[in-house]
Amino acid sequence: MEDLLEARGIKKAYKMGKVMVPALRGVSFKAAKGEFIVVLGPSGSGKSTLMHILGALDRPDEGNVFIDGMDLSALSDDELAEVRLRKIGFVFQFFNLLPRFTAFKNVEIPLALADFSDKESYERAKEVLRLVGLEDRMNHRPSELSGGEQQRVAIARALVNSPSIILADEPTGNLDTTTGWEIVQLMRRLSEEKKQTFVIVTHDPALAEVADRMILLKDGLIEGIKVRGERL
């Protein structure tokens, strides 16, 4: 299978007061097209930092990220934004919807940024909302939706520009177990239907069950990789 996403020797440290605290200490892995990867790790293991770097939101101190063979470290800030717009979809723990806009408008934002025509934009947004099962709730604001519904809107927003990679940071972290499970199932189904690569970071081992591959992250290093069906 061809590699869609590759992390090569990623290092990142943060300044806490006067000391530098390492978050990632050299992380390398590859993800193939359509692969469903779960990165499992306790809090403080550097999961979110990895997510941000893979998602072109942040730059590593050392190492490179390649998407479709393109080296992100060579890109300008605007070009990184373009990568986020066209190639990456984000799903967050706290949904991160814009509270003033309806579900539909929230989904439409990436389309507006990508300059789609009104008609195409409307059809695409409606289609992804149907895909996540929210077409009859699309004129509600986030405050009028349940947690699960809000996360579905967020997923719809992540999907709407047809990115090749969806990155999710603790997507179930703010949902009850049942709802969380539904969301995971939804993502799994979408990855199979759309052949999109999913990278989900979580501290919840239950999610690992649906993964094609599970990457265990601890203290900024990969501790182990488990392919589906194998034991760690």
Add this chain to the structure above:
Amino acid sequence: MKRKTVLSMAWENMKQRKLRTSLTTLGIVIGIAAIVSISSLGEGFRSSVTTQVTQFELDVIMVMPSGLTGSSQTRLTEGNATSIQNNITDVKVATHVKLVPFPQVFKDGSHNATTFAALGVNFTEFKEIYPGRFNFEQGSLPESLGDNPIILGHEVAHQKGEITAEVGDTVRLVISSSPPVSLPVNFTVAGILEESGAGSLISLDTCVLVPANMTTSIPGVDMIFVKVAEQDYAENVAEDIRSMFNNQVSTLVPSIMLRNANSILNFVEIFLASISSIALVVAGIGIMNIMTVSVMERTREIGILKAVGAKSRNILTMFLAEATLIGLIGALFGVPAGYGLAQILGYTMTSFRLPQGANPQIPIEQISFTITPVLSPTLVLGAIFFGVVVSVLFGWYPARKAAKMDPVQALRHE
């Protein structure tokens, strides 16, 4: 991003915080209204002054002894007018005028005196000075000075819309060098002038004119009126006259008055507009303030937008669009508000302009002028442009701050 989308997002955000948006906009409304009202009043004032001054005969110069009382040093004489006419080039006519001191005009049989200015003039020469103002409503220029002819100004013969004197009436006028010695002299009304309005060096409407030979008892000459061949020569001629009298006389040149009035008006207008601009700057700082707060509040939102692929310039445009809308709306309300304010101020100023001790019998329009605010298209467009520019300028810093935000930091913001 499409302009329409950016604007509709900005509009949504503004609607969300109605009170805050309205108050910020109000600042711009006040700033623009201040500038518009002052500028339109200034324009109105300028045009009424200019209209008045341009009614002046620009080819007529008035020569007076230095020091307005004329009692002291140099006294002009009848001969001076002749020597001006003979010795200075480009002079068409020069005629001397005497002011009758403390004139008291009694009309037919009446014992009630009315005070008007009374001038002793050479009728023919004076008519040459002001040909345009010597149109008779009744009667004509007297051919002989046999029966003490007198010419009445329009207002002298009309009061409160009624005719109070007619050609052939007898009018008594006290002429003396010092009151209260002399007895009144009888004059026959030879002509009544048409209304000539304001805007000559003397106001003919409120004058009576008597033949110069009736005023020989009054020593000296109060003014010499000089008409030049071309109005462009007026200033040079005035200079020549002054040097002829070793600068012991002063001259009134309408074109210089016009120029001075204009430069004073320019200065006053610029001065007032700068003061009112302060209001707009304050409003601009208000925008900066509110937008900075808004950027802080919306940090997370900015992070989200960046995460889903918004570039720095997308964020910049979104915030600048809000500033632009505030400026535009503020200006759209500010222009009519300022114009309304100018109307009110113009009206108030006019009604306060009645000079103290003025003759209440003369209707106010004749002694003062109305200031009608002028709202030119340039002023309207300028005000709108200025409002938008100030808003964008002051919105720039907070918008820039929002655009430069680090997406990861912004997303972490609670």
